[in-house]
Amino acid sequence: MAKINYGRMLDEKMAELRKTGEKLSLLLHACCAPCSSHTLLYLYDCFNITVYFCNPNIAPESEYIYRKNELKRLVSELGLNVKIIDEDYDSAPFYALAKGYEELPERGERCRRCIEYRLRKTAETAKKLGANCFTTTLTISPHKDCDFINQCGGNLGDELDIPWLYSDFKKHDGYKHSIDLSKQYSLYRQDYCGCIYSRKAKENG
Ligand code: SF4
Numbered sequence: 001m002a003k004i005n006y007g008r009m010l011d012e013k014m015a016e017l018r019k020t021g022e023k024l025s026l027l028l029h030a031c032c033a034p035c036s037s038h039t040l041l042y043l044y045d046c047f048n049i050t051v052y053f054c055n056p057n058i059a060p061e062s063e064y065i066y067r068k069n070e071l072k073r074l075v076s077e078l079g080l081n082v083k084i085i086d087e088d089y090d091s092a093p094f095y096a097l098a099k100g101y102e103e104l105p106e107r108g109e110r111c112r113r114c115i116e117y118r119l120r121k122t123a124e125t126a127k128k129l130g131a132n133c134f135t136t137t138l139t140i141s142p143h144k145d146c147d148f149i150n151q152c153g154g155n156l157g158d159e160l161d162i163p164w165l166y167s168d169f170k171k172h173d174g175y176k177h178s179i180d181l182s183k184q185y186s187l188y189r190q191d192y193c194g195c196i197y198s199r200k201a202k203e204n205g
Contacts, residue, residue: 003147007167007168013165014046025130026049027135028050028135029122030053030137031194032070032071033074033188034178034179034187039140039178049080049082051071052121052126053087056090059091059194059199070188077185097114098195101113107144114195115148123164127161133164134165135166136153137169139168141170146170150164153165
């Protein structure tokens with residue numbers, strides 16, 4: 001089966017919006033400041049963006065707060081007109097969904113559940129806010145399964161009746177741009193994905 005080019009899908013959508021001059025309201029799930037940097041700048045001229053920091057997977061809580069504050073600092077220093085909504089720290093749903101899958105490597109079932117949970121929360125919140133669409137910064141990461149993220153987002157969009165914005169933010173050197181922006185704004189770049197299991201895996205090499 002031919003691979004779907006999600007980056008091209010986003011570019012075509014944005015070209016359409018530029019042609020009509022229409023700006024859509026977008027709820028953008030954000031995992032951290034580095035992944036949000038390129039993503040926000042890339043989307044900014046076509047969307048009225050609200051950033052949604054919903055990441056109960058991140059441990060410990062101090063790390064969660066640090067990543068969230070770095071994201072707030074980035075948005076403020078970029079001078080963008082972007083609202084941020086953050087969820088209170090509540091890791092219980094994450095540990096419930098990860099139960100039985102703690103030892104799996106990244107990109108396995110634990111990660112699929114973790115991503116599905118965060119995208120579902122984003123879709124539900126987008127719906128409550130009356131946003132036109134939702135998406136996530138996660139497709140910028142070369143460590144994440146871009147196909148899974150887009151299929152999961154598309155399915156949730158159908159289920160909850162809110163359009164999913166397909167993306168692959170790695171395109172056009174997006175990942176490299178995020179590293180350059182991280183240096184420029186001295187952003188904290190974590191060396192583990194987020195959960196306690198990914199941290200342990202990193203520590204154990
Ligand atoms: S490794 Fe990352 S994506 Fe996977 S469960 Fe942990 S925090 Fe979630």
